[in-house]
Amino acid sequence: MSVCLVTDSASQLPEAWVEALGITVLALHETVDEGEVAATSGLGPGELEDAYRDLLSEEDVTGVVSVHLASKLSRTWESATLAASSFGGRVRVVDSENVGMAFGGAVAQAAALAHAGASLADVAALAERIVKASSTFIAVDKMDSLRRGGRVGAAFALFGGALSTKPVLRVRAGNLALAAKTRTVTKALQKLRQLVRDELGGDSLVTVHYSGEPAPAEQLALEFRKETTFPERVLMVEIEPVLAWHVGDNAVAVSVCPLEDPDAQLPWVTPGESFGDSPEDLVVE
Template sequence: MSYRIVTDTSCDFPQEMYAQLGLTAVPLSVNYKNETHTHYTESWLKELYAGLRSGEAATTAAANPQDWESIIRPILEAGEDVLVLAFSSGLSTTYQSAVIAAGELAEAFPQRKIYVVDTRSASLGQGLLVYYACKQKEKGLSLEELRDWCEENKFHLCHWFTVDDLMYLKRGGRISAATALLGTMMQIKPVLHMDDEGHLISVSKARGRKASIDALVKKMQELALPGENDTVFICHGDCMEDARYLEAQVKEKCGVKDVLIYYTGAVIGSHSGPGTLALFFLGQHR
C-alpha cells in the first residue's frame, strides 16, 4: 500500500530537499519584527541572524493539530497512508499536536493508516533521521517496517553542538545569569547534546571556540557507528567558516565522505542564537 512520509520544518532542510526526497512538511512559525514567517530562505535566515546579533528578538510557535490536519488530510483523501516523523516532544508540543490530529483523522478515514513517531530529535538531527527514512522507503520497506526502523534507529541519532553566545542559554533557562556572565568573560563554550528523551543536556565545557568545535569531532570519534556515516549533517547559526572547519575535521578524522551544511533553522536558531554549530551522525548510542 502506498504511503507518504510527513515531517515538520524544524528538521531544518533546505527548501529543495523536501522536493528531492518527496517529503511533505508542516510549517512551524517564527514571529520576527512583528511578522509571522513559516518559510525560510537562506537569505532570510542570514537576515534573521544579523537581527539577533543586533539585539532583535524572535518568538516561535509549535505546529497545532489543525496545521497537521491540513497537510495530512489531502494525502489520506488521495488514498495514501502516512508516517509522521515529528519534532522532539522534549522541546515542543508539535509531536502531541500530530498525535491529536492523527487520532481525529483516523476516525474520519478508518480505512487508512497513520503512524506518528516522536523522533526525540531536532534541527538537522531530525533531518538526518528523515533523510535515512526516505532512503529506507526507497529500498521498499513497508509502512510498518519503516515505522519500526525509525523507532529503533532514532536513539542512534547523535546531536552534538556548541554555542557561541551563552546569553541565549541563559534566556532559555538552561544556565544562570551568573554562569553566563562568568563563562562569557572566560571564553568558556559549552558542549551539549540531545539525550534519549529529546532534551538538551550540557555535557562539558571548552576554553575557546576552536576547542569546543574540536570537542564535537572527538565525540564523533568516540561514538560513531563504524561504516555507517558516509553522510553527516552540520548546521550553523550564520558561522559558515566554523562549519567548514568542522567539515574538514570530520572528513579527515572520521572518514566521512559527504557533508550537508545548512543554516540552523529559524525555530531552533531563535533560541540557540548566532554562532550555534552542530554535528549530527549515527552513533552506538546518543
C-alpha cells in the same frame, strides 16, 4: 500503494532531499517584531491534520509517518499525536527525541524505504530505530538565547551564571545536557570534533549545522570529509530561523545519524559535482 513522510523544519532536511524523496516539511512558526524574531512556536493540531488529510486523500497513499522535533523541546509532537487520532491508525507519529539532521536523516531513510514499497508499520519502525541511535552536539557562543527560550533548564544551573564559558551541549532523550565546558571557541570546536568522533560507528551521516559566521563550520566539515572514504555523507546545512533564535549566532552543531542501509537510495551529492572540495561547495541547500 505507498506511505508518505511528514516532518517539521527542525529536521533541517536539504531541499534537494525533500524534493527527491517527496517528503512533506511543515515550517515551525516565528513571531517577528520590528524585523526581529521575538518568539517561536511549534505546529498546531489543525495544520497537521490538514496535511495528513491532503496526503491520505491521494489515491495511492495508504498511510503517513510523521516524525518531529523532540517532544521535550516543542509541542509539535503533541499536536501531531492529537491530529493523528482522527485517522484511525493510518498516521503513525514518531518522537525524534532530537533535533536537526539527527532525525532528518531518519526521515530520509524512512522515505527511501517507503518508496521501496514497505508497510506503514515497517517505515515507522525504521524511523524509531534510527532516531534512538542518533546524536546531536552543539557548541554555542553564549547561553543568552537558550536562557531566553527556556531551553537550558538544569544545564544552565551547572554554569552558575558563568556566561563566559563556551559550553558544548548534547541532545539526549529530548533534553539539552551539558557535554563539556570550555573557555574558548577554538577549544569548544575541538571538543565538539572529539565527541563526534567518539560517537561515530559503522556507516553514518554527519551533518554540520551552523548559524552566523560559516567559517568554523566549514573547517569542521572539511576535516570530517578528509577522514572518511564517503565524503558525500558529510553535509553542511545552515540552521533554520526558528532553531537559530534559540541557539544564537555563531553556534555550530553536529548531528550523527546512523545509516541502517548504506545502499539506500538517498540523493547523495558526489564530490566533483556541486559538492566539491572547497568550503562553499559543502553547503547543501
